[in-house]
Amino acid sequence: MDWFITIPDGHVTSFPQLTKLFRTQYITNRAPPSISYDLSDIRQYLGESLKEFLYRFGAEVVRLNLKDKRMMVHAFKKGIMSGPFSESLIRNHLKTFADITRCMVAHIVVEEEVNKKCTCVVPTRPRASGRPQPLRVHEATTEKKTLVKQQPYQSRKPQTRGRERENVPPSTTSW
Numbered sequence: 366m367d368w369f370i371t372i373p374d375g376h377v378t379s380f381p382q383l384t385k386l387f388r389t390q391y392i393t394n395r396a397p398p399s400i401s402y403d404l405s406d407i408r409q410y411l412g413e414s415l416k417e418f419l420y421r422f423g424a425e426v427v428r429l430n431l432k433d434k435r436m437m438v439h440a441f442k443k444g445i446m447s448g449p450f451s452e453s454l455i456r457n458h459l460k461t462f463a464d465i466t467r468c469m470v471a472h473i474v475v476e477e478e479v480n481k482k483c484t485c486v487v488p489t490r491p492r493a494s495g496r497p498q499p500l501r502v503h504e505a506t507t508e509k510k511t512l513v514k515q516q517p518y519q520s521r522k523p524q525t526r527g528r529e530r531e532n533v534p535p536s537t538t539s540w
Contacts, residue, residue, distance in 0.1 A: 404429060404440040414480075415450060416473045419466075437462050 368390055377383045407425055409418040422441060431437060438461065445451045450472045459465050 404431060404436065405443055407440065408444045409446040411446070414473070415469055415476055418445070419469060419473075434462055438465065441465060 372386070377386065404422075404425055407422055409415075422444065426437060438459075441462065442451075442454055442465075445454070450469065453468060453472065454465065457464075457468065459468060
């Protein structure tokens with residue numbers, strides 16, 4: 366808007382002239398044209414699944430409108446992280462991108478199954494109810510100290526010495 370206000374009055378006579386002025390003013394803000402070598406800069410991120418990388422790589426191929434199949438294969442092999450799939454690519458010597466995609470689909474299925482299995486919560490096995498719980502080390506040592514041989518309970522009868530006392534109030538007794 367600041368640029369538009371600075372244009373002198375009567376300088377612009379038509380809309381095509383205004384668009385030309387606008388483009389020349391802001392040509393530096395335009396993104397540089399994509400080069401097919403930009404495809405070789407795409408790398409698989411740490412923790413990114415094969416499926417996500419394939420989508421990102423495919424979107425870049427479509428954006429670049431790339432026709433060179435050998436370059437696609439080279440860039441894909443270069444961008445994939447080391448792991449079971451990259452070892453499979455090296456072992457099988459796949460030449461076309463269609464063969465790589467076919468092999469990758471099988472690896473994606475395996476990868477998703479493994480991830481599903483890892484995120485699954487495994488239930489714990491309940492303990493048998495009749496089985497006594499094991500003593501902890503601290504409980505076992507304190508229990509041994511408290512075990513003292515207990516005497517059977519003996520009832521005590523009040524003992525009287527000599528003759529039995531009479532039921533006389535204390536004020537009347539003589540000493």
